[in-house]
Amino acid sequence: MSAFPDPRQLSIHDFTYQLPPxxxxxxxxxxxxxxRLLVYRGGTITDQRFAQLPQVLPPDALLVFNxxxxxxxxxxxxxxxGGLIELFCLEPVAPHRAIEPAMQQTGSCVWKCLVGNGKRWKTGPVTLEFMAEDQPxxxxxERLEAAEGYSLIRFSWEPAALPFAEVLRGAGHLPLPPYLNRTDTAADAVRYQTVYAAHEGAVAAPTAGLHFSEAVLADLTRRGITEARVTLHVGAGTFQPVKANQMAGHAMHGEPFVVTTAVVxxxxxxxxxxxxxxxxxxLRTLESLYWLGAKLAQNPAATEETLHVSQWQPYETGPEVSTAAALQAVLDYLAQTGADALHATTQLLIAPGYRFRVAQGLIxxxxxxxxTLLLLVSALIGPDWRRVYDHALAHDYRFLSYGDSSLLLP
Structure with missing residues (x-):
């Protein structure tokens, strides 16, 4: 029996600390x-540099990168x-909902967007001149409709043969976190991406990976530490504040992810x-993979439309499926469908009370x-999250997206 309350009854106000600007x-x-790298290992805290990560990892670890x-x-x-309207592309709607084909769409498309200065945009289209592939x-x-929290925007462009990915490369700006309160620079174009970034689709960086240099990756290989790559396209919901008094009132954002057969x-x-x-x-991808496998173990005939992990799925009672059985169920499903990768979505909320099935540690x-990210850390290391954060504050660690790192090994 868990010593934690039902996560739905948790108050986010119990997971706070004073963060000086x-x-x-x-x-x-x-x-x-x-x-810097704060290492938490079984309750003990030490201070390192990130370049030393390969030396402090368990030598038989498998590192999973996004x-x-x-x-x-x-x-x-x-x-x-003449006024400016800011459009922040959240997710594609038409003609494709999946991110990869949406990025290759030519001519026109419809996306969910956040609209800045939206009250000043009454009617009619807005435009943007840019250079793409060395041509103007x-x-x-055009705003099709406004809903709570977002608007549906139809984009069209000339030359129409350009894929939407090239439109964004030429016309767009990197979506730095709102708390940085500044426009992106040429340096951000390099540093707000991981050195191993491969599949376009995120609107926020997987920031734990920003510390990895080619030298650190080479050192991992030299020491025989194995790696795997998964893809989860980080959504703007990662910055969504929890406004509800209890977590039961907070809706997690959904994000698409891909895990190949080879990685399973x-x-x-x-x-x-x-x-x-x-x-x-x-971490959310790995744990979501387990929950999809648990679902497939009980219903091997599931369709791709049902490959979704809901926010509270782990906290509902149901027959226990071992991690090995869940991963094997995913492999069986992929073999049966002839697919070389699992494409799914997740709204998984990891909070105190959660039992980890695949991951044993976190960078x-x-x-x-x-x-909700602090809830996840608390789920992994328990009340010691306060010791970790108090130590980081007392020892001048830098916080948030461009800040320092931690290795958490419960």
């Missing part, structure tokens, strides 16, 4: 791997009268040695007070 890192350090790539999702369009181009945006096999073969997630997005930055 000057402790939020406004810029990245000159070198990725020179950030190889999503941040897209330039902020667009500053101009009204005919024009993007036109790798995870199955690696047991019982430790699997460590690089970042909360990798992560320091998160905002009263955030």
């Amino acid at each position: 000057e402790r939020i890192a406004p810029e990245p350090l000159p070198d990725r791997d020179q950030s 190889d999503t790539k941040v897209v330039r999702a902020r667009l500053f369009c101009q009204k005919p009268t 181009a024009t993007l036109t945006a 096999r790798q995870l199955l073969a690696h047991a019982p040695r430790p699997v460590l997630a690089v970042g909360t997005t990798s 992560t930055n320091f998160h905002q007070p009263e955030s």
